[in-house]
Structures are given as C-alpha cells and as structure tokens.
Amino acid sequence: xxxxxxxxxxxxxxxxxxxxxxxxxxxxxxxxxxxxxxxxxxxxxxxxxxxxxxxxxxxxxxxxxxxxxxxxxxxxxxxxxxxxxxxxxxxxxxxxxxxxxxxxxxxxxxxxxxxxxxxxxxxxxxxxxxxxxxxxxxxxxxxxxxxxxxxxxxxxxxxxxxxxxxxxxxxxxxxxxxxxxxxxxxxxxxxxxxxxxxxxxxxxxxxxxxxxxxxxxxxxxxxxxxxxxxxxxxxxxxxxxxxxxxxxxxxxxxxxxxxxxxxxxxxxxxxxxxxxxxxxxxxxxxxxxxxxxxxxxxxxxxxxxxxxxxxxxxxxxxxxxxxxxxxxxxxxxxxxxxxxxxxxxxxxxxxxxxxxxxxxxxxxxxxxxxxxxxxxxxxxxxxxxxxx
Ligand SMILES: Cc1ncc(COP(=O)(O)O)c(C=O)c1O
Numbered sequence: 001x002x003x004x005x006x007x008x009x010x011x012x013x014x015x016x017x018x019x020x021x022x023x024x025x026x027x028x029x030x031x032x033x034x035x036x037x038x039x040x041x042x043x044x045x046x047x048x049x050x051x052x053x054x055x056x057x058x059x060x061x062x063x064x065x066x067x068x069x070x071x072x073x074x075x076x077x078x079x080x081x082x083x084x085x086x087x088x089x090x091x092x093x094x095x096x097x098x099x100x101x102x103x104x105x106x107x108x109x110x111x112x113x114x115x116x117x118x119x120x121x122x123x124x125x126x127x128x129x130x131x132x133x134x135x136x137x138x139x140x141x142x143x144x145x146x147x148x149x150x151x152x153x154x155x156x157x158x159x160x161x162x163x164x165x166x167x168x169x170x171x172x173x174x175x176x177x178x179x180x181x182x183x184x185x186x187x188x189x190x191x192x193x194x195x196x197x198x199x200x201x202x203x204x205x206x207x208x209x210x211x212x213x214x215x216x217x218x219x220x221x222x223x224x225x226x227x228x229x230x231x232x233x234x235x236x237x238x239x240x241x242x243x244x245x246x247x248x249x250x251x252x253x254x255x256x257x258x259x260x261x262x263x264x265x266x267x268x269x270x271x272x273x274x275x276x277x278x279x280x281x282x283x284x285x286x287x288x289x290x291x292x293x294x295x296x297x298x299x300x301x302x303x304x305x306x307x308x309x310x311x312x313x314x315x316x317x318x319x320x321x322x323x324x325x326x327x328x329x330x331x332x333x334x335x336x337x338x339x340x341x342x343x344x345x346x347x348x349x350x351x352x353x354x355x356x357x358x359x360x361x362x363x364x365x366x367x368x369x370x371x372x373x374x375x376x377x378x379x380x381x382x383x384x385x386x387x388x
Contacts, residue, residue: 023352033358054291081093103247159195162197171331223252310377
C-alpha cells in the first residue's frame with residue numbers, strides 16, 4: 001500500500017538545520033551560530049520597534065479576517081513592489097503577495113517548471129533549493145558563484161528552458177554578491193540566448209547589503225523578449241518578521257499582457273495551495289511602508305551597522321589566525337572552506353563537542369554571524385582554528 005502520489009520523491013527528508021538549532025538551544029554553554037535570523041547584541045532575536053508598535057494597532061477583526069484575494073491585499077502589493085524595486089524598474093512588472101520568500105520561490109517553480117525540467121542554482125547555496133527541486137522531481141544543475149564561465153557553461157547545458165536562480169547579494173551561506181559589471185555580463189548572456197529564460201532572483205537578504213545593491217535592477221529595463229525576471233522578496237528578513245510568513249513575487253517582462261496572464265496563473269496556484277495570506281501582516285507592513293518609512297530606514301541602518309561590525313571582526317580575526325573563509329561581501333553568514341564533506345562532518349562534530357554550533361553546507365561550515373553578539377564573536381575564529 002502506498003496511499004501517496006505515484007511520483008512521490010522517496011528520498012528521505014532530513015532537516016539538518018533544525019536538529020542542530022534544537023541542540024544549541026538545549027546547551028547552556030552554546031555559542032549558537034546556527035540561526036538564519038538576526039539577533040541583537042542582547043542575544044535575543046532582533047525586532048524592529050516600528051514593526052511591533054504598528055502591529056499593536058491592528059484589531060482582532062483585522063487579524064481574524066481573510067485577505068482580499070489569494071494574491072494578497074492590493075495596498076500591500078503596491079507598497080511592497082515600490083519598496084523592493086526602489087524606482088529602478090521602468091519595464092512592465094506585476095506583483096503578488098506570498099507566504100515569505102519561500103512562497104515566492106515555490107510560486108515561481110510551480111508556475112514555470114514541469115517535472116523533469118531543469119533548475120540551476122549555486123553549488124553552495126540555501127539547502128531549501130534542493131528540497132524544492134526534489135519535491136517536484138526537477139533535474140538540478142549547479143554553478144560556482146565565483147566563476148562566471150562556469151555559470152555560462154552550466155546555462156549552455158540546458159537545451160530548452162533555462163530556469164536560473166541567483167541569490168545575490170548576501171548569498172546564503174557565502175555572503176557572495178555579484179558586482180554590477182558581472183551582473184551586466186550575466187544579463188548579456190541571458191539576453192543573447194535563443195530559448196526561454198526565467199531568471200529567479202532570490203533577494204531575501206538584499207536590505208542588509210551595503211553599497212548600492214539594487215543598481216542591477218536597472219538592467220531589467222533592457223531584457224530580451226524571451227527573458228522573464230522573477231524577484232522573490234522576503235519580509236521575514238527585511239522586517240525581522242519571520243513567523244508571520246510574508247513576502248512578494250515580482251515578475252518583470254517586456255510584455256504587459258503576458259504579465260497579466262502570468263499573475264493570473266500565480267493567483268490560481270496560490271488559491272490552490274495556501275489559498276489566502278496573513279491579513280494582519282500585510283496591513284502592518286503596508287502601514288510601515290506608508291506611514292513609518294523613516295523610522296524603519298533608521299532602524300534598518302542600525303541593524304546593518306551591527307551586522308557589519310560582526311562581519312568585519314570575524315573576517316579580520318579569521319584572517320589573522322589563518323582560518324580559511326569563502327570570499328564574502330555582506331550578509332547574515334560567512335562560510336569556512338572545507339575540501340571534502342567527510343572532513344567537514346568530522347570538524348562539525350568537533351565544534352559541537354566544544355559547544356560551537358554551526359551549520360554544515362556543501363564543502364563548508366556556515367557561521368551565522370547574524371545570531372552571535374560581538375562580545376561572543378570576539379575570539380571565536382581562533383577557537384575554531386584550534387579545532388580545525
Ligand atoms: C537564501 C534564502 N532565500 C529565501 C529565504 C526565505 O525565507 P522566508 O520564506 O522566511 O521569507 C531564506 C530563508 O532563510 C533564505 O536563506
């Protein structure tokens with residue numbers, strides 16, 4: 001007896017992250033660098049004051065109510081699209097609300113790919129891409145984010161539809177970001193292809209990047225007709241609002257009529273899966289973007305400063321003691337280089353035995369600087385080097 005669908009993916013689903021997170025929480029001596037959430041210097045999850053002051057004004061009736069449609073509340077959709085796009089995109093676009101960035105990625109995959117189709121994402125990347133691909137029996141190709149030629153070679157391996165995931169800036173787990181000149185080369189490559197291209201930009205952490213991280217959005221004004229750009233945005237990260245499950249999918253294309261058709265498809269898929277979204281969260285984020293933007297921007301700057309201080313300290317101390325890291329620009333994480341995954345497993349175990357909790361990634365150990373206060377972080381690189 002099987003009960004389940006014929007095309008079930010029978011590979012065992014194991015969540016490596018949550019088991020280490022649980023172990024870290026149970027250890028009073030833990031240095032907990034497992035989290036994918038921002039923590040404050042007080043060791044507690046970082047929250048935006050403006051987010052929760054505004055949330056407190058939402059009434060029970062508003063909380064209890066369904067949202068206006070499976071695609072979300074229009075005011076939230078308009079405001080989040082403006083917030084994400086930052087006036088960079090003059091091309092046609094259409095947006096919808098989703099349950100987190102994950103919901104946006106799932107929508108993109110569900111609406112664009114059939115079983116057996118290929119998805120391309122980085123070799124060292126967020127583990128959930130693999131889960132999403134496995135769940136839908138997709139063929140996976142990987143590329144090295146540090147080598148554009150490798151990316152282009154991988155793209156050329158796909159015969160029909162190219163579905164490419166780029167998680168830049170603040171790549172999870174590497175902290176990698178493509179500079180603008182590399183983005184130009186990537187877009188030139190995609191625009192030159194004689195096949196359908198879906199570029200899914202996972203911009204979950206973009207608000208924590210320094211410099212001008214949205215400059216590359218302007219390249220989406222000059223895409224060829226066979227390119228569809230999809231942006232997956234996350235309120236979990238942008239507003240430290242992880243549990244409220246809110247995000248957005250923004251589709252950009254030269255053909256406005258196609259975008260209408262595409263959003264209709266996304267709405268139907270949404271209705272058939274999660275059906276409706278968190279009404280209170282949408283009302284709240286809309287209120288912040290409309291009425292409390294300055295407060296939010298100030299708090300975000302402070303959060304970025306806190307993260308940057310941690311990143312600079314850890315990278316400097318790692319350099320001083322010779323702990324080898326993948327090159328990183330910004331973000332919640334840095335990753336130690338590991339030659340092979342067996343060595344990585346043994347090292348990860350040694351770290352656990354010494355109360356240092358990190359996350360295993362392909363050929364690496366992810367250190368969540370986002371969750372470790374500066375004082376605890378000071379000296380951590382040396383401790384990790386000693387156990388190497
Ligand atoms: C790379 C990346 N993309 C997307 C997400 C989506 O997060 P959420 O669904 O909570 O918005 C995460 C969360 O950890 C992530 O690390």
